[in-house]
Amino acid sequence: MDDASSLVSNGVPSAEDSSPSSDVSLTVDRPVPTTLDAIRTPVEDDLEAFRTYFREAMRSDHFLLDKIVQYVLWQKGKRIRPLLVLLSAKACGGATTEITQRAAALVELLHTATLVHDDVVDDAEERRGVFSINALWKNKIAVLMGDFLLSRGLLLSLDHDDYSILHTLSDAVRRMSEGELLQIEKSRLLDIDEETYFRIISDKTASLISACTKSGAVSVTEDDALIERMDQFGETLGLAFQIRDDLFDFHMEDAGKPIGIDVQEKKMTLPLIVALREAERSDRKRILKIVDQDEKSREDLETVATFVTEHGGIDYARDRMESLAEEAKSYLAPLPPSDARAALVGLTEFTIQRSR
Template structure:
């Protein structure tokens, strides 16, 4: 498996340039707003979304100002969604640091998220990137629908595998799909936009399944509490599979834990054991690998290059990562 540094190598200069440009897209005359946005930007993660955009663009053409604009639009959207999610979830931490809402209260955090969404609109209009705005706006709609669909189904715990995939397609895969599509469009490869959108969607599905599998590992190698999804009553693929294959008594026990004992470490451990014994982890891993291979198959018609190999490496990384 390629390392993150190896994956970044073909676009490392573009990523460096983006890290200079992106903070400018959020500048304001309001000092408080600048203070909060600077705090958020300094604690950003592995730059996965810009990586997908720049690797796609460089694989299909030549990175240009439109590509940098596309990366800024997507990162503004993603960052706004994280800020709003922390408010909704009443989360006090984000990647081991205090969240914006923990430091500045919910009202300020929500307004900062709103400001970032407004910058998506204004940057698109200022640069006359209506085509990019349309793609990003679609992602906003789908991410919102995915969150609400998940909340709706969590109340009744009746989610099927089909609904699960619809939830993660909208909630997670839509953003990675957007990255790959805008990467193609930014270098005027509209002929490849639909293929790259499908590629990104499949990668996003695989990414989320991997994330769901992590919930059944150990806290020291996944970065979040074991059984966190069960605590939050999220019906992920491993547990959906277990519920569909176990006997009625075990199914009742598992549902009872999720519904009534999701704050008990002892009961959560029992639920994890049930899911593992039922083959839920193995099944989820198998589905993830099938989806990953389907995604990689879409790239076979594209000429080989360093950016293409790095993009393949990035897909492998999303499914083989240990945290």
């Protein structure tokens, strides 16, 4: 998929472009799971096989590397991305394959590598409530660890000639890098508009989600139309996922990250962008002055959060997120009814309703 996704017209998905006109409404003839444990059920055996495969893929004879690998594995996490690969494969083909397992492992290796590097770039001392790798072993070792994980993923695909999946994931990494750099460039000037925002999150976040769903499909089918549909499903789901993260910054204390962290880092997210657009010029200048400060007090952060709420930023972002979630589900309509398809619908709902 190109940088300017077919789902994003000039960077901003519009209501008119929400779903293909040829799609029928999604009907689910079986219960839609509402918890993450229930969502995992159709691929529980596959997930267990993945955990073993992933551990083996990360193994190293180097003492220090293996020690850090064990620390990474101990942290676990939700493993949403390999779950997406497995569910997508099962929804498209009825069963997973060895290629599916390798795709899931590659996704998680690349994702973990980007998190390790992100912590170095952000000088973050914690990840998922525990010390980050750079906090424990310093930046140089953390960067090298990220490189090691990236190389393991690339070799995993090359050793088995999984070129299509490798191309998909490599393109996602390229887009993630470009999205991150564009966000840094624009954040310095505090001039991100809604169009630019969607371009950033399409590359920075949605690219890897779409790579998951596309790779799952590629591992079980050669139907180009079906592969493209799963690519579009993941792209749209990724946009909704990022908006949910952005909403956490303003009104949720249990979001898994400190309230106001995006504002602290001068990140212009959708709720803030919309509120600034709707505000009077004097109010815009006052809030931008706060956002541009290198150090912000708790009172400053609460002032920005109140401003965003009162000027409709929260409501607008929530509406866009819910609209994108509905669009994402529409791409699943032509798939045959199955527990895996129902789980993908449930995972879409879980994405926009999660508390962290």
